Amino acid sequence: MQVAEIISTLGPSRRAEVAVMEMVLTAEAGEADQFDDIASGLQRALPARLAESGLVIDAGTWAEVGERETGIARLAGYVCSIALALQNAAGHDLKFHDFVQDQAPGSDEWRYRFIFQHDDIASGEQAGDLAMRMVSELCPQLHWQPKLNDAGQPLAACIAEFIDACRPFVTPPETLGLMAAARARGIPVLRLEREPYGPLPARFRVAPNGMIMLGHSQYRIILDGLFCINRPGPGFSLMNDRRAMWNLLAELGIQRAIDDASLKPAASPIRVRRTARRLGYPLRIRPQQRDPSCVEGWRVENESDLDALLARPDLGNRSFLVEPDTTGPRLDLLMVGGELLAALQDDRIVDVDARTEAQARRIDQALNCGIVLVRFRSAADNREEKAQSASDWLVTDIDPSPGLATLLQSHPEVLDAAYEGYLNWLYPPGTPCRIPIVSVTGTNGKTTTSTMIARMAHAQSLFVGMARTTGVYFDQELKELGDNSGFHGHCSVFEHPEVELAVLETARGAALHAGFAFDYSDVAICTNVSHDHLGEYGVETVEDMAAVKRSIVERCTGSVVLNGDDPLCLDMLPHLPDRTLYLSTFGSDPDEMRKKAAGKSTSVDPIIHIDTREGEDWLVMDSAEGVTPVIAVNDIPATFNGAARHNISNAMHAVAAAHALGLEWSSIRQALANFEMGFESLPGRLNVHDNGRFHIIMDYAHNADGLQQLVRFTDQYPCKGRRILRFGVSPNASKAACRNAAATVAGHYDHYLCSGVPGHDNDDGIDTTAELRRGLLASGIAESQVEIFSDVSRSVEYPAGLCEPGDLLILVTSNALLAKTWEKILKT
Known part of the structure; x- marks a missing residue:
């Protein structure tokens, strides 16, 4: 084993x-x-x-x-x-x-x-x-x-x-407690010191491993432990410099357990000893800059203790504050959300006098940080004497990120109330904490569908954050290039402070290997499920793949859009109760579609379909509210007058998602009417270039289904000369995948260039280029029409050199090479 x-x-x-x-x-x-x-x-x-x-x-x-x-x-x-x-x-x-x-x-x-x-x-x-x-x-x-x-x-x-x-x-227990309370409230939580992020070590950190982000984008709040670092207030200076705490107390006129003389930091052992002798023992030595590893500092009872402390090599070249150490009883007042939540003494909940509570309230109001522990010590030496006079309580410490798990270990009900009260301060009832999320999955069409939805929302003046296979985009502008259809890209969208809507392409690989950056989506789409990427991460069959993609749409709590013409998408319906279900279809009218889905779901409505009106194909929505003609197919540039059938399907999914989001029909129609398949907006998705002699089409048709859609399109594309195809498959493709790809394109082109790494075996011992050639020959293609081509340096120049005026060159390229390939195409 x-x-x-x-x-x-x-x-x-x-x-x-x-x-x-x-x-x-x-x-x-x-x-x-x-x-x-x-x-x-x-x-x-x-x-x-x-x-x-x-x-x-x-x-x-x-x-x-x-x-x-x-x-x-x-x-x-x-x-x-x-x-x-x-x-x-x-x-x-x-x-x-x-x-x-x-x-x-x-x-x-x-x-x-x-x-x-x-x-x-x-x-x-x-x-x-x-x-x-x-x-x-x-x-x-x-x-x-x-x-x-x-x-x-x-x-x-x-x-x-x-x-x-x-x-x-280890994650601080207070962070774990707050995260659990936030999730129970439906507040999104993102860890900021776990992958894909790194640790943030620094001495001024409040709680190492405890930095999190609550909420999305414009509603985000960053916490270090329980300390909110993106809210205004003097709290950070207290966390960073203990002198600031004593100065604040002096400004507020609150009795302190320290006098002004000892506020001068001691930067050397000589100064520490000099201050200690002036104040007298016992003493409390604390780093001037607050350190989570020694919040309480060190108690020093005599010269010998002080010598031992100063001899420690781990203290480094730090400045210290030397403070008198009161020996009387301790009283802790925990302020949460502007109110006194609990007063504790010897781990007991106690009543507190009005004067002491008022001091804690004034400190809390001055800090305005939502949660603060004010620690008092009695100047009296015995408990009976302390009880006689409230004026004996002196402030010894202020902690804007208290260790609640230890402080309230014996009082779990108070601990729960502390988290709840703090969250109410961060997000008062009725305050939004999240933005709408659209998650788009499927074998093909994710990127185009995501972009269509983003354009529709943009037409309605929404600031859209989009993460997709080709990058992260904010308000239509590329921010980060590369495959961002998973955890990292989604996090980038949630971090942006202006985003009002997140459109997230959600790839199966990222979902399988990294999981999800969101707790749930508001709208989810599955465009289709086909034989692609099988044999990876334990996904061996197309049914396994459908289960993976279903796990993505199951995270949606609102509306789910499915391809009604795909049986594997229809099989998801029984697993999606209590959602609004949209189906798209080419081949069925709405009533037929509902009958097909009736045995799998309680209710399916609306249906997005194609209807012929006055001799022209239209996208139409049929729902309980009535029939809404959306837009003529030929009025969508991305469909190339209906030749790009897959883009009609993508448009139907996008229309359904936009409707579920509540976008106006005018915004939906405007976006589709202006939607073109240009390289700048959709690299590798039917990018067409006319160099004056022949046309070149670049596409990211990386699987048999993508190739089938490409074949349908190029079959209808005007061409006076030959049709030349350069294509390949994933280096890890199986023998069956190679043969399927070859069979898909066979007979539709005049010349074939099998691209890849000839003679290179993948992990299964398969030479994919040789298998593509065998597949083409087995499908009846003549040997003279087939070449094995692998010269990466001439990946565009060589195929273009085969072309004559009027020819059509189709280049299927990988996602990583889209930009370089397009740059070469523009030079032909």
Whole structure:
């Protein structure tokens, strides 16, 4: 049994609403017979090994795993539970794990998916590796070899090393609590110190690993721990410089546990000692710049303690404040949302006198940061004396990002109220926190459909953020070039402070491997599902692919738009209750479409279809509200007078999404009437260039379905001479995919250039260019009409040199080469 693949998601995915590691394992036929014995042996041996390693698996999890029906399911449960226990031993708080078993089509090989939660990708991978090592030491017949830790080092040493390395990536409990409360309120949450972002180390940070973004775009709020860093106020100066706190108290006229003389920072050991002797012991030594690792500073009782402290090499060249350390009782007042939430003394909720509460309220109002802990100490030396006079309470600290999890550990109801009250301050009831999201998936047409929707919204004066295969765009302008149809590109849209609508192309690869950057979408589209990208990430059949794309539209809570002419899209209907369902169709009238969908869904309405009116094809919406003619097909430049049939389909999906968003018909019609397939707006989507001698069409037809649409278009494109095609497939394409591509284009062109890397075998040992040639010859194409071509430096020049006046040259190119290819085309 061996690990075939490891998938680590960055956010929620089809597997879970938390980030997970998915370890995909395969086993030989004989190994499966041993799983029951292996699991039983582990059930007996693991408790002692876990205790020896200092790891804890809670009783409920242990019992649940032990009750699983199959040995492999129990084995997966033990491995995942150990991986979680390892991470939790370092301070994480992780619980979720799962198991999935599936079979590769046409084979006896089973795939086993061990799934467990992680909070940091590197830590999660290491935890899985260590868990498998622990299990394999107890069950050598598994033949598992560690890949990420030294097999020659004792397991106990590896675990200790792992815990030390994993601990710096722990998320503060206050951040976890606020994230959970925000999600329960429907407020979007984005981690800013987890991939695709990096850590933000700095001494002035409030809570390392605790930086998050709540809300979308114009409603976004950035938090470092519980401290809101994009709201005005003096709070940051308090977080950065302790002197600012004492100065603020002086300005407010509040009694402080420090006098002005000690406010001067001590930048050298000599000055620290001089100040300490003047003030007298006991003392509290604190870094002048607030440091999350030592918020409380260090208590110093005498000269010996001070010498030991100053001798520590980890303190570096820092300036310190030397403060008197009061020894009386402590009182903590927690202000949330402008009100006193709790007063605590010795971990007890207590009443507080009006004068002390008023001081905390004045501090809270001056800071205006939504949450603040004001810490008091009594100047009195004993508790009885303290109780006699409220004037004895002196302010010793102000914390605009308090450690609530520790402070309120014994008061969970107050902790929940603190998170809720803080969120009410950040987002008062009725305040928006999110923008509408349109998610577009499917095998083909995603980019064009996304762009059409963005243009429609732009025509209605909305500021649109769009992430798609060719880049990230804000208000129609390219911001970042490259494939952004996944987590990274979507995050970029949510970060922009002006975006009012997000249109997100959502590719299956990104959804499978990275997960989702959004909790849910308001409108989702699936354009179609075809045989493409099979054999990747465990997706072996077209039905598997349909399930992946369905997981994307299932995240929609509003309106879903499906291609009604695609049976795999129609099969999604039973999985989409409580949504408004739109269907598009070429071949069926609305009543037929509703009958076709009737057995799969409770209700489908509206239907977008093609209707002939006065001899002209129109896009028409048929719904319970009535029939709405949208626009004549020939009035949409992108359809090339109906020749680009796939763009008619894309337009239908875009119209449905725009209607679901509530856009006006005038905006929808205006955008479609001006929509052209130019390189600047849609690179690689039917880009046409006339050089005065012949026409060149560049297209990103990267699969059989895309090639079929391209063939339909070029068959109708005016051409007086020959039609010459240069095409290829993905380097990882299967033999069947090569043959399908060749069969799709065979007979439609006069000359074929099979492009790729001749003689280069992919992972399956397939020379794709040779397979394309064989496929063309098998389809009846003469050898004289077929060439294998691989000169990347002349990828446009050579095919163009074959052309004569009146010919049509079609260049199918990869997404990565679109810009270079178009640049060369313009020079022909």
